[in-house]
Amino acid sequence: MGIFKPGVTSDAYSPDLLVAGDFPRITRSVTLATGQNLVRGAVLGKITASGKYVLSTSAANDGSQTPVAVLVDDCDASGGDKTVGIYESGEFLGSALTLGAGHTLASIRDGLRDLNIHIR
Numbered sequence: 001m002g003i004f005k006p007g008v009t010s011d012a013y014s015p016d017l018l019v020a021g022d023f024p025r026i027t028r029s030v031t032l033a034t035g036q037n038l039v040r041g042a043v044l045g046k047i048t049a050s051g052k053y054v055l056s057t058s059a060a061n062d063g064s065q066t067p068v069a070v071l072v073d074d075c076d077a078s079g080g081d082k083t084v085g086i087y088e089s090g091e092f093l094g095s096a097l098t099l100g101a102g103h104t105l106a107s108i109r110d111g112l113r114d115l116n117i118h119i120r
Contacts, residue, residue: 016040018070020120021091030069032077032084042071042098043108044086052081058102067108068115070097089116 018041019025032038033052045056045064054060056067070092072085094105097119109119 016096017093018096019090020093020096021118023089023091023116023118025090026088026116027072027085028088029083030086032071032075032082034077034079034081036075036077038071038077039074039098040071041092041096043067043100043103043112044069044071045100053084053086055098055100056103056108057100058107067103067112070117087117091118091120094119 030046031052032044033047033050033054036054038044038055043056044053045060045066046053046068048063053069054064056064058065069086069088070090072087075082075084077084097105099105099108105119112119
């Protein structure tokens with residue numbers, strides 16, 4: 001059974017199960033680079049030169065190849081940079097994360113754990 005929300009039937013509640021535990025979640029706002037259309041739970045890397053965030057891919061060579069955060073909400077930045085929320089710490093369900101090309105849960109787990117982002 002879902003969380004009761006007045007005026008909303010229980011059939012309308014559909015948790016995404018991204019958050020997987022009680023480890024403290026820390027969020028902040030950052031800039032998602034143009035050309036990204038990402039869903040909640042996307043694993044992000046930070047471009048060193050601009051400080052903007054993109055979906056982390058292992059083949060990148062601009063700093064964003066290193067995962068550093070998890071996207072809080074869906075965001076379509078295909079038409080321009082957008083301000084988004086990121087999780088800088090927390091405990092997340094691996095199956096709810098969106099990984100960029102070349103990354104696996106095994107390949108990112110240790111690096112994210114060092115940042116207090118834990119994958120279950």
